[in-house]
Amino acid sequence: MFFYATVAVIAQAKNFLVPVVLAFLLSMVFAPVRRTLDRRGIPSGVSSFAIVLLLIAGFLSVATALAMPVSTWVENAPKIERQVQSKIRDASAWLNGLYEANERIHEVTQPKPESGDVQRVQVADQNVLTSMALLAPGVMTQFLFTFVLLLFLLASGDMFYEKLVHVMPTLKDKRRAVRIVYGIERQLSRYLMTITAINAGLGVSVGVAMWLLGMPSPVVFGVIAFVFNFVPYLGAIGGIFSAGAVALIAFDWFGWALIVAGVYFGLTAIEGQFVTPYFVGRKIRVNTVVVFLAVSFWAWLWSAVGMIVAVPLLVTFKTFCDHIDALHDLGDFLSERHAETDAPALENGEKVRHE
Known part of the structure; x- marks a missing residue:
């Protein structure tokens, strides 16, 4: 029961736990770098701020390199899908029967124009880029929270380690x-x-x-x-x-x-x-x-x-x-x-x- 409850809580609290886990993992990854800079006389706050800035710059560089091509592919997804189907149909002759059967089923299931008593419901296509734009603020908020928490964790130095050692009961x-x-x-x-x-x-x-x-x-x-x-x-x-x-x-x-x-x-x-x-x-x-x-x-x-x-x-x-x-x-x-x-x-x- 405890295991099932733990998994359920981890899944339910994803929006909060994901940036926290990322920040702690990144802090442990870059703690040796920050500690090395400390030994060279660079304050923890300065080195931590530089590390976070470099991480943000790297993330933005990757996102910028992928943004325009991926958005173009997503925007042209229906056209690309038709092109893929057309080329697969031309390359694989045995698929022609499958496509023809699908088209016939589609024709049979569609209401006839003369049947005026049948109401046709058409669902407007939602722009995929619009959906991505709606999700972007939440994603950017999580990344911002991750980097801010990472900055505090790195700038605090070895404080958490000192607290951990302090609360342990025995020397072992x-x-x-x-x-x-x-x-x-x-x-x-x-x-x-x-x-x-x-x-x-x-x-x-x-x-x-x-x-x-x-x-x-x-x-x-x-x-x-x-x-x-x-x-x-x-x-x-x-x-x-x-x-x-x-x-x-x-x-x-x-x-x-x-x-x-x-x-x-x-x-x-x-x-x-x-x-x-x-x-x-x-x-x-x-x-x-x-x-x-x-x-x-x-x-x-x-x-x-x-x-x-x-x-x-x-x-x-x-x-x-x-x-x-x-x-x-x-x-x-x-x-x-x-x-x-x-x-x-x-x-x-x-x-x-x-x-």
Whole structure:
């Protein structure tokens, strides 16, 4: 009952909890940077203000790069949908029967002009850009709240850590609290900095590849690859489908859509199978199945923002488990497979089962 109630509260309080969680995660990520600047004689308030300004500038740069192309695509969505259907119909002859059947059903279900006693109800199409404009103030308010709270958290220095150590009853608990906090900082900082650099490289690679293939707005696809890749697995799938859909409209030959999607998939596969495991996997060893489930769970709760914060929250929880004896087994379960320990344990388990 407590678990169900907790999930319900987290889902219901999304508008408040999302900026709070983002602010605390970002504060732990950039706390080492702020602490380094403190040692160089820069006041915490000045360094915190500079960090927040840089984050806002980065966010606005990404939003500006995506705003115009995405708004154009959304505005022309009906026209694009008709073009996609037309090209798919031309490329796949077996779909012609399906479209013809759909049109016949549509003709049969529509009232005849001579039936004057039948009232026809027509729902006016709502402009998608209007809907986005109505949602924009709430989204901007949450981001503003996130950055303001982040500024206060960074400018307060290590006050929260000092309070945490102060309330711990024993010296052992104080040391454990300090290890947990600094462990979370170290893991999150390494993860975010490394994954940001990897995503930037992927964005540049995708942008250059789209430019060489003659895709429209290749810079936009580079930004999409950079942003989407912060979401494990699902982000790559979304980028592949986006590139393939635009290629289907931009080129006359249907095969170009498969080529563009294949190139995008190849670049993300290289990044996911070789680059990220080499640079990130050695520092953050988390079970890939658990990562996928965490992304799906938080996406269900908090939609797009949940997918972004899923891995940092999982890393935070795993760090807690690694430093608390009672949760050590759970932390080991969340970790990836250790060949030197898991395989002998499995063999011993099979031996015991047979005996």
